[in-house]
Amino acid sequence: MTMVLSSVIFLGGLGVLFSLMLVAAQRKFAVDTDPRVAQIEEALPGTNCGACGYPSCALYAEAVAGGDDLEKCVVGGQDTLRALASIMGVEVSDAQREPKVAVVFCQGGSDVSWFPGVYRGIEDCAAAEAGQDVAKRCQYGCIGLASCVRACKFDAIHMAPNGIPYVDASKCTACGACVRACPRDLIELHPVSHEHFVYCKSQDPGPIAKKVCEVACTACKICVKAAQKDDNPSAVTMQGNLAVVTPEPYTAKGEYGDRCPTDAYATDRNMVNRDRVLSTIRELQGTGVGS
Amino acid sequence: MEFVVLFVTAAIVNNFVLHYFVGICPYVGVSKEVGAAASMGLAVIFVMTLAGIAGWLINNLVLMPLGLGILEYVSYVVVIASLVQLVELFLKKAIPALYRTLGIFLPLITSNCAILFLVLMLALEEYGFLESVFFSLGAGVGFTIAIVLMAGIREQLEQADIPRAFRGAAVTMAIAGIMALAFSGFAGLV
Numbered sequence: 001m002t003m004v005l006s007s008v009i010f011l012g013g014l015g016v017l018f019s020l021m022l023v024a025a026q027r028k029f030a031v032d033t034d035p036r037v038a039q040i041e042e043a044l045p046g047t048n049c050g051a052c053g054y055p056s057c058a059l060y061a062e063a064v065a066g067g068d069d070l071e072k073c074v075v076g077g078q079d080t081l082r083a084l085a086s087i088m089g090v091e092v093s094d095a096q097r098e099p100k101v102a103v104v105f106c107q108g109g110s111d112v113s114w115f116p117g118v119y120r121g122i123e124d125c126a127a128a129e130a131g132q133d134v135a136k137r138c139q140y141g142c143i144g145l146a147s148c149v150r151a152c153k154f155d156a157i158h159m160a161p162n163g164i165p166y167v168d169a170s171k172c173t174a175c176g177a178c179v180r181a182c183p184r185d186l187i188e189l190h191p192v193s194h195e196h197f198v199y200c201k202s203q204d205p206g207p208i209a210k211k212v213c214e215v216a217c218t219a220c221k222i223c224v225k226a227a228q229k230d231d232n233p234s235a236v237t238m239q240g241n242l243a244v245v246t247p248e249p250y251t252a253k254g255e256y257g258d259r260c261p262t263d264a265y266a267t268d269r270n271m272v273n274r275d276r277v278l279s280t281i282r283e284l285q286g287t288g289v290g291s
Numbered sequence: 292m293e294f295v296v297l298f299v300t301a302a303i304v305n306n307f308v309l310h311y312f313v314g315i316c317p318y319v320g321v322s323k324e325v326g327a328a329a330s331m332g333l334a335v336i337f338v339m340t341l342a343g344i345a346g347w348l349i350n351n352l353v354l355m356p357l358g359l360g361i362l363e364y365v366s367y368v369v370v371i372a373s374l375v376q377l378v379e380l381f382l383k384k385a386i387p388a389l390y391r392t393l394g395i396f397l398p399l400i401t402s403n404c405a406i407l408f409l410v411l412m413l414a415l416e417e418y419g420f421l422e423s424v425f426f427s428l429g430a431g432v433g434f435t436i437a438i439v440l441m442a443g444i445r446e447q448l449e450q451a452d453i454p455r456a457f458r459g460a461a462v463t464m465a466i467a468g469i470m471a472l473a474f475s476g477f478a479g480l481v
Contacts, residue, residue, distance in 0.1 A: 006357050014349075014366055018373035025377050029384035055394075130456055 034065045036087055043083035045075045051176050064088065074100075074175050074189075100174035100189040102157065102167045106142040107199045107264070109162025112214040113138055119145070129183040137212040140202040142186055151181035196245055196257060198223070200264040203240045210262070217242050217264040226256035236265075294425040296481050297418075301429030304481055307405045308437040309467075309474040314405030317396045318438050319463055327392045328442035332435025334382070334393065336428065338374050338400055339409055343427025345370045346410035347420055367410045375401045405434060440470065 041061040052072035054060040064070060070084045070092075078099070085092045119135040121128055125147035128134050134143050144163035156171035157178055165178070169192060179187045186201055200217040202209045209216035219241040227236040236245050236256055243265065257265030305311065308318050314335075321331045349366055353359070379397055382390045390397065400406065409430050413423045444466055453462055 003358070007359055007362055010353060010357070010359060011362060011365060011369070014369055018369060022373060022376055022380070025380045029380040031384050031387075132455065 034062075037061050037065045039087050040064050040084060043076075043080060043087060044073055045080065047075055049075055051075060074173070077173070098191040098193060101169045101172045101192050102174060102176075102178050102187050103190050103194075103197060103199075104142070104148075104165050104167060105186045105188065105197070105199055105201050106140075106164060107215045107266070108136070108138055108141040108213040109160065109164040110144075111162045113141060114212045125181070126183040138202060138204070138209075138216065140184060140204070141200075141213060141216075143184065147181045147183070148178035148187060151177040153177060196265075198236075198243045198245055198257075198265045200242065203242055205241055209241070215262050215264050218262060219243065220261060222259050222261070223256040223265050226259065230256065294421065297422055298425045298429035298432075300481050301426045302433035302436065303474070304477045306433040306437055306474050306477075307408065307430050308434055309471040311408065312471075313408045314403050314434055315467075316399065317403060318434075318441060319460075319467070320399075321393065321396045322438050322441040322445055322463075324392075325439060325442045325446060327389075328438045329435065330389050331393055331396065332431070332438050334378055334397065335400060335403070335405070335434050336431030338371070338378055339406055339431035339434070340424065340427045341374050342367075342371050342406050342410055343413055343423050343430075345374070347413055347418070347423040350414045351420075363411070363414060364407075367407055371406050371410070372401045405430070437470070437474075441466065444470075 037058075038061075041058055044057040044061060046057050048056045051074045052060045054063060060068070060072065064084060065088075070088065070090070071081050073080050073084075076083075081092060114137040115135050116137050117135040119128060119133065121131060121133055123145050125143040125145045128143050128145055136143065142164050144159070146159050146165065148165050149157050149159055153175070154171050154173055156168045156173070157165050158168070160166045165187075167178075174189045176189060179185075179189060181187075184201070190197075198217050200209075200213075200215070202213070202216045204212065204216070206218035206220060210218045219238065221238065221243065223236045223243050223245075224233075224238055227233055234246055236243055238244070245265070260266070301307070308314050317331055317335070322328050346367055349370065350363065354362060354366070375398060378400070379390075382393070382397065409427060413426065418426060445463065448462065448466075457465075
């Protein structure tokens with residue numbers, strides 16, 4: 001009995017002692033925090049998903065109060081964006097308000113790209129990439145094992161019959177799950193109205209790129225020169241052996257991909273085989289195959 | 292002389308990370324930059340030394356005389372958790388940048404097995420007060436040495452062309468193993 005009593009007294013005393021010490025320390029080392037941080041944290045979804053690039057909602061709240069961009073929370077979407085904007089006292093610009101959609105930067109399906117091998121490994125893009133065991137010759141293009149399709153929780157991305165994922169913009173929430181699933185970083189989030197892109201990530205020099213894929217960017221610079229001629233040189237720039245369309249709303253100036261010899265520079269409207277792809281996907285959605 | 296031997300034993304020969312394999316979590320987690328690793332080491336030295344002293348006092352002045360050996364673990368955990376909170380509060384106020392760098396690993400010192408291991412070991416080996424102080428200090432310094440060395444190696448590895456399948460955690464584990472092998476060479480020192 002004495003043992004129980006002395007245990008209780010000892011542990012209780014220890015707890016009280018240290019809590020007093022901590023209270024004193026808390027007083028002494030008190031930090032003035034921005035009251036907006038707590039408000040912002042309240043407005044965020046609190047899922048700690050990490051899609052904004054910060055490990056937790058609390059850290060993103062601190063970053064926002066410190067001046068970081070408001071639209072990084074993809075889970076909260078437009079509602080969260082408006083809430084954050086009202087807390088921070090800023091207007092939401094049109095570009096921020098516009099919903100984003102996932103864009104796949106590869107058109108090299110089995111119909112146009114060279115597949116010298118047959119892959120018999122795990123049905124997962126990251127596994128194939130880690131093992132350097134990809135059937136496709138292009139080392140920058142889509143591996144085609146549908147990791148992004150499996151990552152999508154919204155049934156918004158499907159494999160087209162040629163083995164390239166196709167995003168259904170009406171279902172895409174821009175959550176970024178497919179972006180993280182792709183080991184070759186071929187999927188990016190862009191505002192819905194941006195349709196002009198070079199749908200290719202190949203850094204191969206022109207002759208090789210052309211040899212391995214019919215719709216690769218061959219770094220011929222026709223689009224870059226067209227943009228320069230149009231006095232809009234920042235619209236399309238070369239990044240290594242790849243022409244990249246600047247993701248700004250430059251579309252008022254028109255597009256520069258009309259003369260792209262390989263159709264790598266395309267709009268969503270004239271994406272290679274788009275009609276065939278769409279009709280097949282509609283059929284597949286009915287049967288549940290391909291998801 | 293006896294204290295020096297004890298210090299070297301704890302710091303190098305029986306290095307906590309590389310000989311006993313305790314405290315692996317921050318050892319791998321915070322060893323990406325030498326600066327952050329050194330600060331983590333300093334925080335651990337501080338917590339270890341204070342925890343060692345407080346643990347010794349509690350063990351020898353309260354627990355042993357009252358025959359309350361069964362409360363050893365509970366009271367040590369209380370002590371360690373409180374000390375870590377103290378360090379956290381202090382860092383948040385004094386060096387906010389460092390507080391953010393250490394991130395989750397700072398509160399995780401609470402559950403760092405190296406510290407509980409140290410306090411339990413002091414009781415087990417029945418060290419005297421000064422011996423305990425030097426041993427605790429040595430253990431903290433040993434942890435710092437291990438984590439700073441690891442961070443230095445990993446900074447170099449940033450530039451290395453590592454085979455793809457070997458990148459990240461795999462190569463870190465291999466390095467930790469090789470470092471442990473190297474440190475086993477100190478076994479005959481004392």
